[in-house]
Amino acid sequence: MNPYIPVIVVLIFGVVLGGILSGLAAFLGPKKYSREKMDPYECGVPKVTAGSEKMSVKFYLTAILFILFDIETVFLYLWARTFKELGWLGIIEIAVFVLILVVGYIYVVRRGALEWD
Amino acid sequence: MGMNLGIDFSSLLQWNDFTVDLAAFAVKFAILVGGLLQLPPLLVWIERRVPALMQRRRGPNRVGIFKWRLYGLLQSLADTVKLIFKEEVVPDGAHKVFYHLAPVFCVFPAFLVACAIPYGPDLAIYGYKIPLSVVRMDVGFLFIFAISSLAVYGVALAGWASNNKYSLMGSLRASAQMISYEIPLGMSLIPIVLIYGTLDLGKIVEAQNSFFQWGVFTAPVSLLIFVICMFAETNRAPFDLAEAEGELVAGFHTEYNSAKFAAFFLGEYVSMFVLSCLASTVFFGGWQVPFVSYDALVTMLGSPNFVAPIGILMLLLKAAFFMWVYIWVRWTLPRFRYDQLMSLGWKFMLPIGLANVVVTAIVLAVLRFK
Numbered sequence: 001m002n003p004y005i006p007v008i009v010v011l012i013f014g015v016v017l018g019g020i021l022s023g024l025a026a027f028l029g030p031k032k033y034s035r036e037k038m039d040p041y042e043c044g045v046p047k048v049t050a051g052s053e054k055m056s057v058k059f060y061l062t063a064i065l066f067i068l069f070d071i072e073t074v075f076l077y078l079w080a081r082t083f084k085e086l087g088w089l090g091i092i093e094i095a096v097f098v099l100i101l102v103v104g105y106i107y108v109v110r111r112g113a114l115e116w117d
Numbered sequence: 118m119g120m121n122l123g124i125d126f127s128s129l130l131q132w133n134d135f136t137v138d139l140a141a142f143a144v145k146f147a148i149l150v151g152g153l154l155q156l157p158p159l160l161v162w163i164e165r166r167v168p169a170l171m172q173r174r175r176g177p178n179r180v181g182i183f184k185w186r187l188y189g190l191l192q193s194l195a196d197t198v199k200l201i202f203k204e205e206v207v208p209d210g211a212h213k214v215f216y217h218l219a220p221v222f223c224v225f226p227a228f229l230v231a232c233a234i235p236y237g238p239d240l241a242i243y244g245y246k247i248p249l250s251v252v253r254m255d256v257g258f259l260f261i262f263a264i265s266s267l268a269v270y271g272v273a274l275a276g277w278a279s280n281n282k283y284s285l286m287g288s289l290r291a292s293a294q295m296i297s298y299e300i301p302l303g304m305s306l307i308p309i310v311l312i313y314g315t316l317d318l319g320k321i322v323e324a325q326n327s328f329f330q331w332g333v334f335t336a337p338v339s340l341l342i343f344v345i346c347m348f349a350e351t352n353r354a355p356f357d358l359a360e361a362e363g364e365l366v367a368g369f370h371t372e373y374n375s376a377k378f379a380a381f382f383l384g385e386y387v388s389m390f391v392l393s394c395l396a397s398t399v400f401f402g403g404w405q406v407p408f409v410s411y412d413a414l415v416t417m418l419g420s421p422n423f424v425a426p427i428g429i430l431m432l433l434l435k436a437a438f439f440m441w442v443y444i445w446v447r448w449t450l451p452r453f454r455y456d457q458l459m460s461l462g463w464k465f466m467l468p469i470g471l472a473n474v475v476v477t478a479i480v481l482a483v484l485r486f487k
Contacts, residue, residue, distance in 0.1 A: 003254045006142050010232050010251065013150070014225025018380060022220045025205035025375035038209040040281035041371055047282075059289050062459075066296040069467070073303035076474060077259065080310035083478070084485070091482055098475060105467070114463045116456035 061113055072101050137245045145251045146232070153231060157386040158193035160440065165192070168448040203375040208280055211372065215278035220377045222271030223384030227391055229264045233257045234394045235319040237404045237428035238411060241421050248319060249404075249425060257318035258310065261395065262303060265350070268388065269295050272352075272359070272369050275381075279372035287368025290455060291352050291359030297462040298349035298356075304470030305342035308477035309399050312336060322403035326410050332400035338473045340400045342466055344442075347392045349462065351385060354447035358455055389443055390436065397435035404428030 040047060079086070079094050086093075108114060162177070166188065169176025177189035207216060237249035254260060269292050276288020310316060312335050313324045325331050333340050349356040360368030370381050397403060406414060406427060414424045453461070 003252055006146070006232070006252045007229070007254075007260075009142075010146065010229055011225065013146075014228040015221055017228070018221030018224035021224065021376050021380035021383070022217050024201060025203070025377060028202050029204040029375055031204060037206055040208045040210070040279065041283075041366060055285065055289055059293050062293045062297060065463075066300065069300045070296075070303065073300055073307075074259075074262075076304070076307050077310060077316070080307045080474075081314070081316055083311050083481070084314055087486055088482065091478055094478070095475075098471065102471070109464065114460065116459045 058116065065108060065113065068104070069101075072097075132243075132245075134245070137247070141247045142251065145249070149231060149236075149251055150228070153228065153387050153390070154383075156390055157383050158197060160386045160389070161193045161196070161382070162190055163440075164444050164447075165189075167444050171448050197379060200379045201376045205375045205377070206372075208372050210280035212278035212280070215274045216372075217377075219271050219275035219278060220373070220380035220384070222274060223268060223381050224271075224387075226264050226267040226271075227384050227387035230261050230391045231387060231394075233260050233318065234391065234398060235322055235403060236394075236432055237425045238421055240425050249429065250319065253319060255315075255317045258306060258316040261318075262299075265388070265391075266296075266299060268384070271381075271384065275373065276369035279369075281372050283366045284369050284371045287359045287365045287371070290365075291369055294349055294352070294356060294358065294458060294462070297459060298346045298466070301342050301462065301466035301470040302346035302350060304467070304474055305339040305346065306399065307474045308336040308339050311474075311477050311481055318398055318403075322398055322405060323411070325402040325405055326412075328402075328408050331402045331405075336400070336473075336477065338469065340396075342470050342473070343396060343400070344439075345461075345466065347396060347439075348443070348446065349458075351389050351392060351443075353389070353443055355450040355453050356458055357447075357452060358458060389440060393436040393439035393443070394432065396439050397432055401435045402431075403435075404432045406431055 075097070076094070079090055083090060166176045177192035178186060180189055180192040180195050181187040182191065207213075232251035233254065235248065235250040235253070240247040240249060272288050272295065273292045274288075276284040276286075276291075279285070309321065309332055312332075313321045315321060315324075321332075348354075352359045359365075360370075365371070370378060373381060405411065411424065414427070415421050418424055
């Protein structure tokens, strides 16, 4: 049997379980509407601005850096799996790759992209 | 080339590879899910009793059956029932689709990843080999990374859809933290792949046959990085900035209540369990019994089927140790500051992880290639 058929079954199960938990309360719990209750909980003070208005640009930067470095990690996995077959050639090639990565990393650090204050 | 499901309906009525696989999958999956669903109440109870012991108070000790209090073991059960029957309040202005979708994203990755863990050695029943992981695949590592990263969506969506500033800040912090620590987490396991030469978790466990071949001895730096990232990935103390209750109420799930809140709990505790299992599998020999090789056990007990329960017990014990560490650390260490957290991840763990990969590769090359 193809091992990914069970994966799909488990995926469907997980989504259904999450869906049930997510939808359960709508059927089981009481429902009493009150204007104040529906306000987002921000310590009882009436809210002034919308919830999702501004966020620090640092978070975008982190996300971008994550994509860069995570792809490198996945790439290293492929090399690690074929480490024996590739031998020294693979090591030299990955050394060049890591070197470029490190140069990029140093640039990122020196530009202060990783400073949080 | 279409996908060949290999279903020949006349063959479904007798035992063959396909029907055995199917039946084995159904049984294993049922047991695993049954176990995983029992886990959060138990863990919550432990997590309330243990700090109570540490802080010299009693913790929950009332809820039991009739006159037996069972040290309050059923407290979590009572809490779950209460949670499910609470009114659900969806705040005005919440994004209707994403608000309801976020708990789903927190639950299903944890269950998917749990299926890839090898819980014990293969069973041999009437000549059929049955692996004791729900899904045995040869790219277990990549699968686990791919799926476990999906949990970020749950956190990000939950905060963004709630229309609440605290939720948004909490979810931004949590998701930035999760993706930042995913890189060192990934890097920390590369030496393991280098040493054992496979991405198959089952084979990695088999390769740790003797005590000193356990990952903790072959790749100790990896273990250190992995354990730190493990805490960060599950947003647990000392990295629980997402729900720093003093500043952010409850972080990304501030606006969630009733069964949806329970869903977040379920996701968190199941992923704690899964990461504990992964750490045991990769660094502590998984289901291997310390000092006794698998073959010796098989000859001693006569059949691999008798070794399997011992193996499962070993893995659960090792995983239980890591879960204990989770709780222990939570009540021992204070919370990090956000800039400390980020610079630990990016400026400390990442270079060390990379250096670890490079050093391991060079050492291995010198040892293995002539």
